[in-house]
Amino acid sequence: MVTPERITLARKRRSLTVAELARRLDVSAQSVTNYERGRQQPSTGTLRRLALVLGFPEAFFMAPPGEEVPETAVAFRARSKLSLGKRASAVSAGVLAVEFNTWLEETFRLPEPDLPTLDHPDPETAAEMTRARWGLGNEPIPNVIHLLEAHGVRVFSLATEHSEVDAFSFWQASTPFVFLNTGKTPERSRFDAAHELGHLVMHAGARESRGPEAEQQANAFAGAFLMPESSVRARMPQAPLIDQILEGKQIWRVSALALTYRLHELDMLSDWQYRSACVELSRLGYRKGEPEGIPGETSQLLTKVFAALRENGKSVHDVAAELRLGSHDLSGMMFGLVVAAVSTRHQPQPSPPGRPRLTVV
Incomplete structure (x- = not known):
């Protein structure tokens, strides 16, 4: 039995309207609406096309409804600049x-x-x-x-x-x-x-x-x-020069413009000094990027999770199958972490009783 809410979830995840999904399925928009409201079950052939068009395993549509995340409970950066479809896809x-x-x-x-x-x-x-x-x-x-x-x-x-x-x-x-x-x-x-x-x-x-x-x-x-106030005041001079700002940004691992704004906020740069610093940093390329920037941060928890799973013979593909997701959807949540596939010759180690405790330091 197909769960109506799962069709809606998958459609919104792919940023499709009802009409767009209907066109790709070669059915009427009313049919898609009926599927999503539980008035009509899609045929076996239509379910197959749903899975293909939306990029989810057929099993995904048989799962129970997911926990609702109301969009009003979500704090979006620049909400007004996002279309309804983009917001719905992100919430999905x-x-x-x-x-x-x-x-x-x-x-x-x-x-x-x-x-x-x-x-x-x-x-x-x-x-x-x-x-x-x-x-x-x-x-x-x-x-x-x-x-x-x-x-x-x-x-x-x-x-x-x-x-x-x-x-x-x-x-x-x-x-x-x-x-x-x-x-x-x-x-x-x-x-x-x-x-x-x-x-x-x-x-x-x-x-x-x-x-x-x-x-x-x-x-x-x-x-x-x-950038705590006491820390900034202890490490940065009053009215710092651009070179000192660029050295300081390495301390707190923030963008040059973020540190400049913080210095102005703490009255360590006057209005004129702040504007001049922003102009110079923009000229040096710091408005569009961070030359000689820091390495990217990633999830330690997920790294440890999949290291533990790998020791027990389970790959990201296995986890995706348990979640009834495609591997690409699962990988998209994981900061691009590459989890090595488990060889079929590997003998899985027995899992310890209970749930292993993961610590993050």
Whole structure:
């Protein structure tokens, strides 16, 4: 029996309208609507075409409905610039990631969520409280993704077709999720991760669409979280020169423009000095990229998950089959991690009793 909601989920994941899917299936739009509302079951031939057109195994459409992730609960960067179809596709990717996370939690003991949730805090204070709770002091953060995973945030990558989506986050029940665009520079991806952490900490109870004020708050949180005031003042001179800014960005592993903005925010650059620095950095290519940038960050948790699975003879293809997904959809969540295929000659090791505990440091 085909589950109607799974057809809708798959269609939205591929950014197709009802009319577009109907045209590709060579059926009427009314038929697709009937399939999605449970009024009519697709024939065996139509199910086969659904799987082919939408790029999901036929078994995907037989699975129970996925957990709903309301779009209003999702904090999108630049929501107004995204079409409804792009937002729906990204949210659908989130639904699949929630299902993947459920499988992970059933298989492994993952870090428990440990985030403060604060009502209407000042972003600077919220960042300081989060750092204090996690025992970070004022030191630069070596790896933001590892840090979030260690404190129970489930971090996934966005597939390449979501290039227009910067990042987004949401709480699903008591579990926080963050999705990052891997097409950006590592420095800007770190800032996106901290920005989404700001939404999770400061806007956990907000179910309405986040507006410009919430985005500004999350940006301010990210700047303070990555570049604490006391740390910046201790390491940077007043009115630093461009060369000093470029040296400083390596300390906090942020973009040159993000550090420049933070220096201006802390009154360490005047308005004129800030504008002049931005013009010079743009001339040097720092508006479009980060020359001599840092290495990209990736998931430590997922690396450990698939290393453990590989030891027991299970490949990414096996996991995708259990999730009733294509391998490309699963790989799209995993920061481009290449998981070695398991040889058929390999003798799987017996799994230990219970769920293995995974730690992220």
